Amino acid sequence: MLELKLLICRLGCADSDTQELGIIMQGQLKSGFLQNCLPVLKTGRLPLKVLLIIPFCIEVSLAIGLTAYWSIQNGQQAVHRLISHLENEAVEHLNLNLMAGLRDPQQVNAMNAQLMARNVVNTEDLSALTQQLWQTMRIYQGLNYINFASPQGLFVGVERLKNGDLALEITDPKAFPGKIHRYSLNDRGQPINLLNIYDYEATSDDWYVAAWRAKSPTWSPVYTWETGEPLKRLAISASYPVYDDQSKAFKGVIGVDLLFDSIQIQLQQMQVTKGSSIYLLEANGSVIASSKEDSFQKVGNQFQRLSINNTNDPILKALRPVLKSTDGSVLGAFKSEQNLSGQPYLIQVATWEGIANLEWRVVLAIPRADLMVEVDRSTEQTIVICALALLGSIVLGIVTTKAISRPVRRLADAAERFSMTRNRESLSQSPIAELNALSEAFDHMGQQLQVSFAALAGAKAELEQTNVELEDRVRDRTRELTQAMDDLKAAEAQLIQTEKMSSLGQMLAGIAHEINNPTAFVHGNLDYVQEYMDELLTLLSLYRASYPNPTPEIEAYQDQFDLDFLLEDLPKVVGSMREGTERIRDIVRNLRNFSRIDGVEMQLVNLNEVLDNTLMILEHRLKGNGSHPPIQIVKHYSPVMTVECYPGWMGQVFVNLLSNAVDALDEAVVAGRCDRPEVIITTEILSDERSMIVRVQDNGPGIPARVQQRMFDPFFTTKPVGKGTGLGLAISYQIVAEKHHGRLLCNSDPSWGTEFVITIPLQPDSGENEPTDSDSPESRRITIAA
Numbered sequence: 001m002l003e004l005k006l007l008i009c010r011l012g013c014a015d016s017d018t019q020e021l022g023i024i025m026q027g028q029l030k031s032g033f034l035q036n037c038l039p040v041l042k043t044g045r046l047p048l049k050v051l052l053i054i055p056f057c058i059e060v061s062l063a064i065g066l067t068a069y070w071s072i073q074n075g076q077q078a079v080h081r082l083i084s085h086l087e088n089e090a091v092e093h094l095n096l097n098l099m100a101g102l103r104d105p106q107q108v109n110a111m112n113a114q115l116m117a118r119n120v121v122n123t124e125d126l127s128a129l130t131q132q133l134w135q136t137m138r139i140y141q142g143l144n145y146i147n148f149a150s151p152q153g154l155f156v157g158v159e160r161l162k163n164g165d166l167a168l169e170i171t172d173p174k175a176f177p178g179k180i181h182r183y184s185l186n187d188r189g190q191p192i193n194l195l196n197i198y199d200y201e202a203t204s205d206d207w208y209v210a211a212w213r214a215k216s217p218t219w220s221p222v223y224t225w226e227t228g229e230p231l232k233r234l235a236i237s238a239s240y241p242v243y244d245d246q247s248k249a250f251k252g253v254i255g256v257d258l259l260f261d262s263i264q265i266q267l268q269q270m271q272v273t274k275g276s277s278i279y280l281l282e283a284n285g286s287v288i289a290s291s292k293e294d295s296f297q298k299v300g301n302q303f304q305r306l307s308i309n310n311t312n313d314p315i316l317k318a319l320r321p322v323l324k325s326t327d328g329s330v331l332g333a334f335k336s337e338q339n340l341s342g343q344p345y346l347i348q349v350a351t352w353e354g355i356a357n358l359e360w361r362v363v364l365a366i367p368r369a370d371l372m373v374e375v376d377r378s379t380e381q382t383i384v385i386c387a388l389a390l391l392g393s394i395v396l397g398i399v400t401t402k403a404i405s406r407p408v409r410r411l412a413d414a415a416e417r418f419s420m421t422r423n424r425e426s427l428s429q430s431p432i433a434e435l436n437a438l439s440e441a442f443d444h445m446g447q448q449l450q451v452s453f454a455a456l457a458g459a460k461a462e463l464e465q466t467n468v469e470l471e472d473r474v475r476d477r478t479r480e481l482t483q484a485m486d487d488l489k490a491a492e493a494q495l496i497q498t499e500k501m502s503s504l505g506q507m508l509a510g511i512a513h514e515i516n517n518p519t520a521f522v523h524g525n526l527d528y529v530q531e532y533m534d535e536l537l538t539l540l541s542l543y544r545a546s547y548p549n550p551t552p553e554i555e556a557y558q559d560q561f562d563l564d565f566l567l568e569d570l571p572k573v574v575g576s577m578r579e580g581t582e583r584i585r586d587i588v589r590n591l592r593n594f595s596r597i598d599g600v601e602m603q604l605v606n607l608n609e610v611l612d613n614t615l616m617i618l619e620h621r622l623k624g625n626g627s628h629p630p631i632q633i634v635k636h637y638s639p640v641m642t643v644e645c646y647p648g649w650m651g652q653v654f655v656n657l658l659s660n661a662v663d664a665l666d667e668a669v670v671a672g673r674c675d676r677p678e679v680i681i682t683t684e685i686l687s688d689e690r691s692m693i694v695r696v697q698d699n700g701p702g703i704p705a706r707v708q709q710r711m712f713d714p715f716f717t718t719k720p721v722g723k724g725t726g727l728g729l730a731i732s733y734q735i736v737a738e739k740h741h742g743r744l745l746c747n748s749d750p751s752w753g754t755e756f757v758i759t760i761p762l763q764p765d766s767g768e769n770e771p772t773d774s775d776s777p778e779s780r781r782i783t784i785a786a
Contacts, residue, residue, distance in 0.1 A: 105256035109240035134189035149202035150252035211239035273370035664700035
């Protein structure tokens with residue numbers, strides 16, 4: 001471009017200036033060195049080929065160098081992120097497996113304990129106990145052993161053998177006290193063959209004593225499960241004391257033994273990398289499960305449990321000084337990189353506290369070489385490729401620069417000679433079409449510019465007119481959209497209010513059915529009864545004072561109905577009636593507070609009380625009749641469930657969930673698929689003490705998968721026309737997710753029913769949980785729970 005500018009300037013110079021300049025240049029052209037340096041000496045500027053090749057080479061070098069550098073850096077960062085992800089994924093996977101394995105035993109214990117406490121299963125009947133425990137083992141295929149022992153010495157246990165068959169162990173305190181008879185069972189749960197007999201006293205065993213002392217569900221420490229087989233196995237027991245619902249008398253302890261065989265197999269199958277190792281340890285360093293070896297080693301004829309102090313695993317042995325703290329226990333959660341067995345390892349230790357009073361450690365060791373071999377090889381290849389690309393780019397730049405600069409140089413030289421000699425010489429054709437068309441382009445430039453200016457002026461006027469019309473159209477369209485949005489907000493508010501009124505209508509119908517007539521009668525006559533009673537008692541006192549000696553007939557009649565007791569008990573009866581009317585007023589007051597959903601501010605509320613108020617309002621639907629059995633309500637409340645929330649909104653959520661559960665159970669009873677309808681309500685505080693959970697579970701037919709995918713969508717319902725609007729669950733999800741920043745999930749299975757799980761923070765951050773305008777577009781975005 002500099003040569004082109006020089007050419008144009010030279011063509012426009014005066015003749016005298018051109019001749020003087022030609023004389024000077026002819027003298028300088030005699031020296032080759034001066035010829036190369038001529039542009040720099042005259043103008044202080046570089047030649048075209050230098051300006052082309054040097055920036056091109058610098059640009060290519062920087063691009064390739066930065067690409068290689070960031071490629072290597074991103075590769076290493078990706079490896080570090082992958083390492084962190086693998087570590088967290090492995091620890092989380094093991095944590096989920098542990099929680100899944102430890103949840104069933106206590107649920108099974110709770111279910112059987114309720115049946116025994118209500119005398120559905122007779123704890124003194126060996127046959128009934130055997131059938132119940134056998135049925136439980138058939139339903140829960142993951143259980144290894146379940147047993148029950150009474151204070152009188154009765155014991156029943158069902159064991160799952162290695163081949164999958166079930167065996168029965170019983171102790172009859174009347175027939176053979178202190179002795180266990182072990183039988184094999186047929187496919188109907190009946191004993192058929194006596195396997196062996198041995199001594200055992202269940203009431204002195206740890207699993208029984210622990211539950212009897214704790215008077216609540218508990219877990220035992222990890223212990224060696226004695227089965228008589230050469231291979232030793234580790235286990236842990238879940239115990240649950242059973243008390244009679246009526247007399248509260250202690251009836252015995254039911255327990256489930258959980259073996260760690262499945263955890264051991266999962267660790268051995270969990271290949272994070274080829275050389276990785278993962279361990280589950282107790283706080284004292286004893287091995288519970290390992291991906292490399294079993295939990296026991298044979299020393300002579302004895303089996304010894306492994307720990308970090310006596311293991312033969314080289315990785316775990318090398319981890320001993322890293323894991324042990326000053327008091328000898330295993331350190332808690334930490335991450336580090338250590339040299340183990342001569343090579344660097346990435347170490348992560350996590351603390352698992354899924355069981356009360358127990359602390360376990362999850363230890364993950366990954367060789368760094370497993371993850372960095374491919375990265376190092378890729379880095380070397382990237383460097384070689386970038387070097388070759390840089391060399392090729394430089395060569396290509398030199399060739400391209402020469403192809404461009406030579407025709408321009410020839411054109412500049414021809415212009416200089418023409419300025420001095422006035423002789424036009426023909427130039428050879430250049431392979432670059434742009435240089436050939438350069439002179440013609442200048443001739444047509446002026447004409448094209450005039451035409452372009454005229455066209456631009458017309459286009460500008462047309463564009464201004466178009467802008468004015470477009471602004472008018474945008475203004476009209478905005479007005480239409482605003483009106484449509486206002487109509488949509490009004491329709492949404494009306495639908496939400498309709499859903500509220502539908503729920504309140506159901507509650508009011510039940511309450512009116514229960515209290516309308518007795519309330520009117522008692523409330524209308526209670527004051528008169530009090531007045532008449534006072535007058536009659538006063539009159540009777542005057543009679544007794546005036547006539548202290550009644551006739552024999554009056555005295556005999558007084559003795560017959562005990563006049564003194566009547567005078568004492570009658571005011572109490574009237575007082576009880578007054579308390580009843582006050583209770584009815586409380587019910588009505590609770591109903592009014594419950595229905596005042598939009599007027600309640602966020603406050604500290606005991607959710608247990610909100611649930612009880614909701615159940616009281618829905619009590620008429622829980623009672624049985626000639627065609628429907630009553631719906632049993634089982635409560636597992638946490639002692640303290642105080643949470644900062646909107647009580648009215650949360651009450652509406654509970655009504656929607658409980659009403660849906662009652663509807664599902666009614667349909668299941670009518671269809672003959674549920675003989676004992678039941679709703680289990682559980683409240684608990686998470687271990688981090690920042691959130692709480694409310695679970696509402698029924699034993700109905702469950703929800704199909706296709707319905708679960710749309711159940712939280714607005715206007716979606718499976719109920720007949722007139723029995724549901726399709727907004728109950730959508731509004732409930734909106735209240736939990738948007739108003740309280742929580743979660744509403746649904747778990748359902750045809751084998752056990754449906755469970756809704758509500759999780760909300762105990763004390764939300766300031767300003768995050770303020771109620772939003774229900775008419776805003778954001779408030780209508782309902783998402784399906786994952």
